[in-house]
Amino acid sequence: MKHTNIDINKEHCIKNLFTILSADRDSRIFAKKGITETVRELGVSRDTLSQWFESWKKNTGAIHRHTAESENRNMVYLLCAAILSDETVHDEVMKSLLNASMAFGVDAGVISSVFTDRKLYTEERSVLRRADMIRAACADPKAAAVKPGSAKKNTSFYVANQVTGEGFDELQRLMMAHRLGCHAAIDGPPGVGKTHSVIEISDILGMSLYTKTCSSRTTESHIISYPVLSVKDGASVTMHVNGPLVSSMIEPGIFYGDEFNLLKEDVQKRLNSCFDERRYIDRNDGVQVTAKPGFWAVISYNPTQSITSRDLEDSVADRFVHLHYHRWDPGFKAYIAHNKARAEAPDTAGSLRDFGIVLSWRGISPDCRFFSGTGNEGAIQWADFFTGEPVKEKPAYVYSTFRNPRPGYAEQENMRADLDASSYSEIEFARMLSQFTDLLQSLKRTGKSPLLKKLNLDGSVNDEDLELLNLHESSARIEVAALKHYHFLLGKGCRRYPAQSYAVKMVIDQICYGQYRDRKLRDRTAYELVRSIAVSMRLLADFTRYNTAPAAVHSAKN
Numbered sequence: 186m187k188h189t190n191i192d193i194n195k196e197h198c199i200k201n202l203f204t205i206l207s208a209d210r211d212s213r214i215f216a217k218k219g220i221t222e223t224v225r226e227l228g229v230s231r232d233t234l235s236q237w238f239e240s241w242k243k244n245t246g247a248i249h250r251h252t253a254e255s256e257n258r259n260m261v262y263l264l265c266a267a268i269l270s271d272e273t274v275h276d277e278v279m280k281s282l283l284n285a286s287m288a289f290g291v292d293a294g295v296i297s298s299v300f301t302d303r304k305l306y307t308e309e310r311s312v313l314r315r316a317d318m319i320r321a322a323c324a325d326p327k328a329a330a331v332k333p334g335s336a337k338k339n340t341s342f343y344v345a346n347q348v349t350g351e352g353f354d355e356l357q358r359l360m361m362a363h364r365l366g367c368h369a370a371i372d373g374p375p376g377v378g379k380t381h382s383v384i385e386i387s388d389i390l391g392m393s394l395y396t397k398t399c400s401s402r403t404t405e406s407h408i409i410s411y412p413v414l415s416v417k418d419g420a421s422v423t424m425h426v427n428g429p430l431v432s433s434m435i436e437p438g439i440f441y442g443d444e445f446n447l448l449k450e451d452v453q454k455r456l457n458s459c460f461d462e463r464r465y466i467d468r469n470d471g472v473q474v475t476a477k478p479g480f481w482a483v484i485s486y487n488p489t490q491s492i493t494s495r496d497l498e499d500s501v502a503d504r505f506v507h508l509h510y511h512r513w514d515p516g517f518k519a520y521i522a523h524n525k526a527r528a529e530a531p532d533t534a535g536s537l538r539d540f541g542i543v544l545s546w547r548g549i550s551p552d553c554r555f556f557s558g559t560g561n562e563g564a565i566q567w568a569d570f571f572t573g574e575p576v577k578e579k580p581a582y583v584y585s586t587f588r589n590p591r592p593g594y595a596e597q598e599n600m601r602a603d604l605d606a607s608s609y610s611e612i613e614f615a616r617m618l619s620q621f622t623d624l625l626q627s628l629k630r631t632g633k634s635p636l637l638k639k640l641n642l643d644g645s646v647n648d649e650d651l652e653l654l655n656l657h658e659s660s661a662r663i664e665v666a667a668l669k670h671y672h673f674l675l676g677k678g679c680r681r682y683p684a685q686s687y688a689v690k691m692v693i694d695q696i697c698y699g700q701y702r703d704r705k706l707r708d709r710t711a712y713e714l715v716r717s718i719a720v721s722m723r724l725l726a727d728f729t730r731y732n733t734a735p736a737a738v739h740s741a742k743n
Contacts (some may be wrong), residue, residue, distance in 0.1 A: 193259050195227050197249035199234070200241045201260060204248060205282050209275035218270040223263070226312050233611075248285060257289040257322070263295055265314035269306055276407050283426055284413045293413065293426045295323045296604035301395055301429070315328055343385050343584040344544065346378065346517055348508045349690065351683040354586050355382045355508065356389070357555055357570075363390065363481050364505050364553040365669045366584065368460050370445075370502065371485040372508030372699055379485040383441050388549055389582045389638050392479070395429035399448045405455045410468045425470045430482075432501075434466065436457060437480035445484035446497050446699070452499040460504040462661075488699040496699040502657060507694040509702070516540045517587050544587055548580025556580045571678035603681040604726055611675075614685055615668060618692065619724055622659055625696060625715060629656045653706050654714070657696050667691045682726070689724045 195196065202223065207212050214220060224234055252258055256450040267272060268282060281298065283293040299306060300317055309315045345354035353361075359382060362369045371379045387394040397408055410425045433440040443593040445453070459466040460482055465475040484505065486497065513521070522541040546558030546565050555570035566585075568575050571694045608615055674684035719725045 193256065193263055194249075195229060196237055197261055197562065198227070198263055199224065199228060199229065199237055200249050201264055201285065203238065203241045205264060205268065205278060206277050208277040208281035208616070210277075212275065212578065218271050219267040222270045223267040224622070230653070241634075248288060250289075253273045254290060258291050258323075259316070261286050261289045261296070262316040262319045263312070265299060266312045267307070269300070269303055269315065274300065276403070280411060280413070287413050287424065291323060293418045294432070297426065297429075297432065298322075298393070301432075303392065336725060343381075343582060344512060344521075345547070345586045346383075347508075348586060349586045349687065351687045351690075352588075353509070353687060354388070356385060356549060356584065357547075358461055358508055359386045359483070360549060360553050360555075361670055361673060362508075365666070365673060366481075367506045367666045367669065368482040368504060369484075369508055370505035370698065371483065371508045371510060372488050372702075373485075374512055375487055377510045377513060379510055380441075380443060383439070383483050383485070385582075385584075386483075387439050389549055390439075392481075393433070393436055394441055395433040395438055396441045396443065397429045398443045399445055401447055401449065403452065404469060405452050408452075408456065410470065412470070415492055425468060425472070427468075430456065430459065431466065431468060431474050433482075434476040434480050437477040440480075442482070442484040443488055445501075446486035446488075446495055450495070450498045451499045457500060457504060460501070486699070488702065494730075499657060501663055502695065502698050503660050505695075506663070507698045508672075508695050511699075514587075516542060542587060542694075544585040546583070547586050548583045550581045552632075554580070558583075568611060569678065571674075592742045605680055607723065608682040608685050609723070612667055612674075615664075616720065617722060618664055618667065618689065621689075621719060621724060622664065622696070624718065625656055626658065629654055629658075653704070654711060655701060655704060656711060656715070657698055657701055659692070659696050663692055686725055689719055693719060 199220075203214060203219060206212065206217055206219065214303075214601060229237075264282060264285065268278065283296060286293045288295045296319075299322060306315050306318055325329065343356075345356050347358075349358070355378070359369060371382070373379055384394065397403070401410075406428070408428045408430045410431055412423045413426055414423060427435065430440050432438070442448075455672050456466065458464075459476060464480070465473055467473050472692070482505075484497075488496065492692040503716045517540075520542045522539070523540070527595060546560075547570070548556035548558060548567060550556075556567045556576065557573075558565040558567050560566050564578075566575065567577075569580060608614075616645060671684050671688040675686065693712070693715055697715055702710070702712045709717070716725065
């Protein structure tokens, strides 16, 4: 056996591992890496393993204990280390493991955090040495904690690719939402970087990320809290272990609900109170938990037009700002695929040229300052993203941005002054935004609106079948969020028109979120119709792109 400070009874450990993994009734125990890697490292022969398995089957469900408490705790550390070997840990397996942890006197909260930060532990290939790491974390939970507000250095090179017409990429958009206290919902097809962007933001902010991958089988107990049996003063007691949502509210950290639309509607609505102005949730044992300042939630989902698939529940969608991620440009997708396939020796410089990819340098600091850069990686000159004024400081987080070239870019550069001059004043903009949402809801309900004739918009909707128009019933929440972003951007030195345009698109993305977005009318989708109305009301310019600042371009990472 390799040198380790973990001293355990091999037979008891393997039998306990059988018991915990069997909580997932649909799985084949011997197909789990947790079993195969642990058996190999402990040096258990096939015959011995077979004997232990037959013995375990006769007494399924029994937890094998040592006589010494320290040995029992070591058992828990090794069980956790073994189960971490599997990429997917079933909810029932996790619950069984936490029950065993508490039975053996190990803090279940620390064990939960180990699985939240699983990458930190799975980088260690040895199960035994991994168990040592978990034991150290349980001995001093604060030692491994990340201090809030301290950005981690990015160890992988991130290329932002979801750039809006105003020039804001996905990291900037998520940072603004966090800064302004707006929870974010990300939708888009699989594989376009939704989860990756959230992980990057947690690194930039130095905040713990509590993730829950949702399904139709996920209950509120999996997200909020669930009961476990423990022993206290010789008596059995029921205790509640916080789920990822409550843990992130208490720390505070980031809650990330992946595939959130797969949750049943009653489960989605159960969480509303922590996502709105109330900022609390009633735990399943009746304890009310209030989110600490800084708590932030992000959810993501893959919208579909399938009638068998559910979408976000409307009252839930109303509590989030919505970010739509589009499919990757073919050249960019080919560039990413080429470099991932050459993970051991990336051909970044060559592939940039070969695939016609141009990247620009950008930077972010945890206090939500944005930077643009020029030059090579070794000697980048940094400037304020909005004003273009040179700055001496280097951003805490450096990354690149790919902008998909589209027609109309040069024309918009020449139209900057005219667009800014035609934008609304702050008071006018708030009034027009409200009229815009009211007009859309009138069209949805009755197919007509008195504002159409007043604003000379009859022609923009007459050719569509408005009986098919179905939009999200937006509330004042989204207008408040949009205006917060508008004023934030103006305060940063952003030009007036891009700030107005970005705020309007936030409203459109919420009204047309998920399945509402691509529903076909006669000649256009609902999103295209809504956008055309915004253009007619002078809330948006009829251009494909509008840039915030001159692009800072580099040809390769060198």
